[in-house]
Amino acid sequence: MSTILGISAYYHDSAACLVRDGDIVAAAQEERFTRKKHDPGFPHRAIDYCLQAGGIRLGEVSRLVFYDKPLVKFERLLETYLAFAPTGLQSFLAAMPVWMKEKLLLKTLLCEEFLKHDQRLKKRDLPQLLFSEHHESHAASAFFASPYDSAVVLCMDGVGEWATTSAWKGHGNQLTPLWEIPFPHSLGLLYSAFTYYTGFKVNSGEYKVMGLAPYGEPKYAKAIYDHLIDIKPDGTFRMNMEYFNYCTGLTMTGNKFDSLFGGPPRKPESKLTQREMDLARSVQEVTEEVMLRISRSLHRETGLDYLCLAGGVALNCVGNGRILREGPFKDLWIQPAAGDAGGALGAALSVWHQYENQPRISNGKQDRMRGSYLGPAHTNEEIEVFLKSKGAPYSRLSNSELFERVAQDLAQEKVVGWLQGRMEFGPRALGGRSILGDARSTKMQSIMNLKIKYRESFRPFAPSVLRERVSDYFDLHSDSPYMLIVAPVQEKRRRPMTASQKDLWGIDLLNVPRSDIPAVTHLDYSARVQTIHQETNPQYYNLLKSFEALTGYAVLVNTSFNVRGEPIVCTPEDAYRCFMRTEMDVLVLENCVLYKQDQTPLAEDTDWKKEFELD
Template sequence: MNILGISAYYHDSAAALVRDGDIVAAAQEERFTRKKHDPGFPHRAVEYCLQAGGIQLKDVHYLVFYDKPLVKFERLLETYLGFAPKGIQSFLAAMPVWMKEKLLLRSLLVKEFLVHGKGMTKTELPPVLFSEHHESHAASAFFASPYEQAVVLCMDGVGEWATTSAWKGEGNRLTPLWEIPFPHSLGLLYSAFTYYTGFKVNSGEYKVMGLAPYGEPKYVKAIYEHLLDLKPDGTFRLNMEYFNYCTGLTMTGRKFDEVFGGPPRKPESKLTQREMDLARSIQEVTEEVMLRLSRTLHRETGVENLCLAGGVALNCVGNGRILREGPFKGLWIQPAAGDAGGALGAALSVWHQFEGHPRVADGKRDKMRGSYLGPSFSNEEVERFLKEKGAPYVRLDDTALAERVAEELAAEKVVGWLQGRMEFGPRALGGRSILGDARSAKMQSVMNLKIKYRESFRPFAPSVLRERVADYFDLNADSPYMLIVAPVLERRRRPMTKAQKELWGIDLLNVPRSDIPAITHLDYSARVQTVHEDTNPRYYRLLKAFEAKTGYAVLVNTSFNVRGEPIVCTPEDAYRCFMRTEMDVLVLENCVLNKVDQPRLEKDTDWKKEFELD
């Protein structure tokens, strides 16, 4: 049985194909359209999933959408009425779109799906089902996890009504336990600070997390006193007098400005100590809420495994604290934790809950296949493209490839790396990555300023051989999806000098923190990816070759893109990004290209004009 799930019309639209309970393919629409967080109907992702499954739309048994628009419309109406007469302008702007499109979403979806139907009529289309938003999140976490039994915590901005929900998963069933309703939202609270510190909502939250270690938690008390009523069990209420998202077109209002010392920072303006302190403060509050909620779930259910999904589950610092300080024996986080993963969760929910099919879990291996669920390209396809471009390259066998690239990395070269299937979710995991030497003191600034063209404070993550992770980090667990932050081991840290201790803010950036400085953040932490031979053998082989050459089983791994651009999908995307940046080497499957050998790009456009800054 083939089930096609989609998410669309908010942000990060995606499609996923599930066959007889197995995940065949999944991808975000942005990777194909090159429009970051593309919210439109995922036509290209749908086409890819059908192609990957070797099927046509007529072979699909169910089509499923990841939330219920009528319930969401009910929430919008009740919210506007509850705050009236405030928000009348926002109401008048939103209603025509809802009346024209979203209330008629089933008809719109039928129309869009028929684009892929090759002569099919409406009556021949597979049934279109709708899952609840948080149920889709919960299903993406539990049904894809390795656990037979687990509790699931979903935290995001808002679905239909729920902003936080708890579920108990057993076998092939999910049972709702409780939820926190809109407008009281941990995700929207964090997004309010994202907006206030000058970053883009639904895009820049991870920047706030990366900025936090540069600041002090000066505003924690103010957050608790004015914005957030947090209970001992982790449940909470927000004081809506300080927020505009229910009635206006901004996240925060004048009273928020009064508490935190002025208006929001203008995007792209200079970061000050205030933004750093705000980031640190909201990060600490968020972690506290996450910890309290997880402890409450364990106390209420006695279940030993926890699964996480929803946008807040991408807060890998909070995840790391749950792993280290929480009561659970097992923790698993859906790698596509945001709305893109809802497409997968909706499809899995139909298979297990609607159709009632059983589920097998061995407690060890999850169902995500390393999250390598996107398109791949053969060497023949790569070579055909390179020859058309007139791009000089050499093709190496796997052993020679690992040796050559390890040598380039050890010489502090920056390497673009496209291998196998593209990752599903926001993290590059060795399929579409930019790689560097973690031992290099200059690598972070080089990558940020000359490759990624992004803010200098943003940290980079390490990829490490799974069997070596405890040699570098205070972590002895799988972290294949780069969703857990762990401390760098004490013995690898470098003590700060007296002069260095007197530095503050961004001035601390260039102080080496350990013997792997390129991936050691200001607070001696790192967002760890463990690399496993069974899910990515070629990337694993590269790390082994680098370890043999240098004695270090760690590489810098960042996503293959420039700022504002979606992660690359095709060899053409990768080559264009390679040529527009100061990357030294490009690896496309078994083909290796040196920058110095390449011809100049003709009629190239400036990436800053092509991609809107995130």
């Protein structure tokens, strides 16, 4: 029996994953346990969870694997600083102490950290420690977890060691590299530059730029094409580094960038203007164009029918939707933990299939992610012990009573916190740790944004829909279990705009209902769709069936169970605290149901706005 523990750490979204004989046993991000969003530290708690889930001690693990190669990354940093000298001196002086102290000696540091998980182990007793390349980890997470026996794989992110974009051919148990685009030419960093410039946090706020884009016009797209990025017909590109500061400075953009777009970056948390909306729309359109061109080129070059995606850019679900609808592939599969957290999974799968040369069986239909429900779960008995310790009034219901009761609450426009089964792996809540609402409600988006999530009003919410009913609501005819594909709402469900509404502009369009499911229909009549499957999440599936039986609608609003700046909740205690701090109406912890009106306010509770750094 071979058991492989993969980890990612020291940049952002540290995570651990346990793979046993090719099966993904457990995977989780460190942030869920430490309650520090995007926690980059060594994933001690995630490792402890994975080992516990596997019923194994660290000394019994066959191999350990880290998701990238730090010495190659160090080479890239040194070469970059030398290439831009002397202008990179400030950034060089800031980065080198950390590299000299920790990252050049990373193998020793990793061994020391691993030893903390079992005091009985000596360094000589540790399992063999391997290192995968960053983009190879991404590619492995996409292909080896996918349902396909053969596929082309596209990885796009900020930067790994050197690669920012890479293409691979996957067949059976092997990945073959095709080509790559090296740093500093990076679509991910282009998008992050606009994230920074529009006043959002890099490596966190990119999805806000994507959500803001439909409120604007692509007024700056020509300027991006003319000055920032040279895109070839096949989608490969080069960037004009005169406008960017990430090679030499401590910010993403420089003075030339400011001059090109008419002023300095927006200050975080200041008022959004039409300029930011137009900038978001412009960079989004350029990003989609690159994604489409490269996808078409890969199909032409390889002749393969299926595409797998990973890397941070693969979280751009608008671009993914366009590839699915407008691209040449029969279907695509996107790794739900597409960012660095998924590197832990990919590194482990790469060791199993490529290093150990173990076979891989695929049926073309089912992936190996178990719905991405790979985190901790809690029993009703554990939950009841916790609730009684808090003196929290609750009812424990049977499954049939639970689904019927919660469906009725949702139909009455109550907002429901929902903790069921294993926690999701990746950035999306998929019905394991979710906040739910009625998609038919015209006020649900506003209520959830301002009273529950305490976040920007423009941000859209995603629909969960029964898989067998997806085409009744959206122009989508394939699975989208991981909420990573944007699709248009069906024409028959759209509401035409009045003459006065058509005169509105920008953020004023926010409160115009777009369909008969307005809470999940974005400004451009699109929605980020999650299809719900009975095989992977029967509890959530049955709730949707009960809601459909009651209302005739098989769609719910699904957003992550957290407030702004907080990682998605992990434990019943996390969920209860979030429930009590917000204006949520109902909390469901497995079969235990709590109503806000019955609860006593928390004593000595800290202000969550001070506890969590805004994202």
